Amino acid sequence: MATVAVIGAGFVGLSSAYWLMRDGHAVTLFDPAGPAGGASYGNAGTFANYACIPVNNPSVFRDFHRYLLAAESPFRLRASYLPRLMPWLARFLWHSTPARYEAAVAALGPLLGRAYEGYADLIRDAGLEDRIRRRECLYLYSSERSFRNSADSLRLRREAGVACEVLDAAAIRGLEPALAPIFAHGVLFPGSWHLSDPAGFLTALHGWLAGRGLRTEARAVTRLAPGGSGVILVTPDGDERFDHAVVAAGIHSRPLAADCGDRLPLDTERGYHVTFGGVIDPIGRPCGWAERGLYMTPMAQGLRVAGTVELAGLDPRKASGLTGLLARSARDALPALKEPGVRQTDDWLGFRPTFPDGLPVLGRSRASERVVYAFGHQHVGLTLGGLSGMVVADLLAGRKPPLDLTAVDPRRF
Ligand SMILES: Cc1cc2nc3c(=O)[nH]c(=O)nc-3n(C[C@H](O)[C@H](O)[C@H](O)COP(=O)(O)OP(=O)(O)OC[C@H]3O[C@@H](n4cnc5c(N)ncnc54)[C@H](O)[C@@H]3O)c2cc1C
Structure with missing residues (x-):
């Protein structure tokens, strides 16, 4: 069991917390806005596996x-x-x-085609079917x-x-x-x-995870300092060390990735x-x-x-x-x-x-294997949140993810 910080409590961060806790990790969620404070709050609510x-x-x-x-x-x-x-x-x-667009479609298709695998267990375990x-x-x-x-x-x-x-x-x-x-x-x-209330769905998921040991910190992470044996999270209320960190802060992920050696567009x-x-x-x-x-x-x-x-x-x-x-x-x-x-x-x-190629980033940071990125989900972050969380847990455990991640590798830029 490892200590893992998840930065961001949107669809991607909360799904990551679910899959990481299934693996037995001690997860702490950082978000000053609480669950669904970002883009996940007000979207159209569609599970758009066709998009x-x-x-x-x-x-x-x-x-x-x-x-x-x-x-x-x-x-x-x-x-x-x-x-x-x-x-x-x-x-x-x-x-x-045309050629690059078709390559993006060819990469997005398999992700979306398997998107429900990231939610089926989560919805059943957390009792969210009625939402x-x-x-x-x-x-x-x-x-x-x-x-x-x-x-x-x-x-x-x-x-x-x-x-x-x-x-x-x-x-x-x-x-x-x-x-x-x-x-x-x-x-x-x-x-x-579709969801009848995306923020309600995430608040209920967060409550269920909290009941199973998820710790939540209503703090912004201002800087990441990755090292060989762990990651220091810098926050206005002090620093904290974790074995691993997951960056799932939506549009605010860019400066955190820069701390880890990745200048991402x-x-x-x-x-x-x-x-x-x-x-x-x-x-x-x-x-x-x-x-x-x-x-x-x-x-x-x-x-x-x-x-x-x-x-x-x-x-x-x-x-x-x-x-x-x-x-x-x-x-x-x-x-x-x-x-x-x-x-x-x-x-x-x-x-x-x-991202300019229309694909998210799912992969490890350049500076340290201990930092995993999951952001850039453009118009389909609700749809792909569950699968992204599943992939995050696989990467952190050293398991082979369920699909080829070449097209969403952070080093493609
Ligand atoms: C109008 C609109 C309609 C949409 N409709 C759909 C749809 O129907 N279906 C679909 O699949 N997608 C849809 N989307 C896209 C989807 O909403 C996003 O892709 C998705 O919400 C992104 O989720 P996320 O978890 O990556 O980021 P977010 O939901 O933005 O969550 C990031 C979280 O990180 C937190 N955070 C930021 N900085 C820090 C920090 N430094 N430290 C700690 N926490 C931090 C924020 O407070 C926020 O809560 C829509 C988007 C919009 C705008």
Whole structure:
């Protein structure tokens, strides 16, 4: 048994804690914000095991100007952030060429295909089944052009083994009669599901782990000092030594990796959600709207509308244009939201941790085998959190992980 510090209490960190405790390790979780204080709080809640199409794909060259200029574009680039973003953006574009994009799909597909293995035992052991809604996700297209353009990604999904059912307008109406008749095409992804409350799921998991000996420290780790026989965690309240450390701090992982000799090109794709509180189950499943870059997900608190991509670093100021777009789009898609008394009750900004090649980092640090990285899960951190935690425990135990980790090796940069 070893002492292990897990830094970050999102989907990746808490799943890592679960798998490490199964191996009998004494785990301490560090997070000043507590469970689900980061991107894991406000996401769309989808277990999107079909989402093997990364944002870095060849369509960015075709559609970039349209995304920048269109009034209802779900994409924003803050000009003042451009100078700092340039190195990341250049690499992102480099990874959007057809061959590199297909390599990313080929790497993401197997991870997503095995994602549920990382959750099955966790959900059963922690008694979390009632927090899961096993209704498959539906992706919708309001324009012929974008549906036609999606043909290639549909082909790649199928080649990756993703089950996809293409629906016409009548089938969409049959499944989700509350939707406005503006969607001519849809794709249903059998085998996907969603959470009724992602933060509630993680809080319950954390409570269950705490009952089994997980120690939690509401402190930020300001620096890591890895050595041959252990790792020192530096915090504002003093230093602490562990046999191993796991860096799962989402977008804030970059400086901790730099302490361990790895300069990693991690930046953020910011995303937003708005909630129509108290609007319970107007739809029966998460419905994505391709052109608006969003999901509408029925959650315990109401309807959550989540998505968009903004490149603007960690500045806490929100883009009202994007939260407005989410609310407006939801009303366009679901006319019931226009009824008197229905109100938007919150808005939220989250920071997706994204590498320019669209793949996460799962592996050991350069400076020490005792530090394991698990971050950079971009749009699929909820989906891949369980599997990433399983891989972390395998790496720490010296076991062979269940899949080839070459494509997600931190040294690829
Ligand atoms: C709008 C939106 C919608 C999304 N929808 C989906 C979806 O439907 N499905 C899906 O799979 N993914 C989705 N995602 C992506 C997903 O939310 C993220 O990939 C995932 O939450 C990342 O989890 P994480 O554990 O790596 O990081 P986080 O959840 O960000 O957790 C990192 C934690 O580390 C802590 N921390 C930071 N610095 C330190 C430090 N120095 N010391 C200690 N602790 C620290 C933070 O407080 C935080 O709690 C969405 C994201 C957004 C923004």
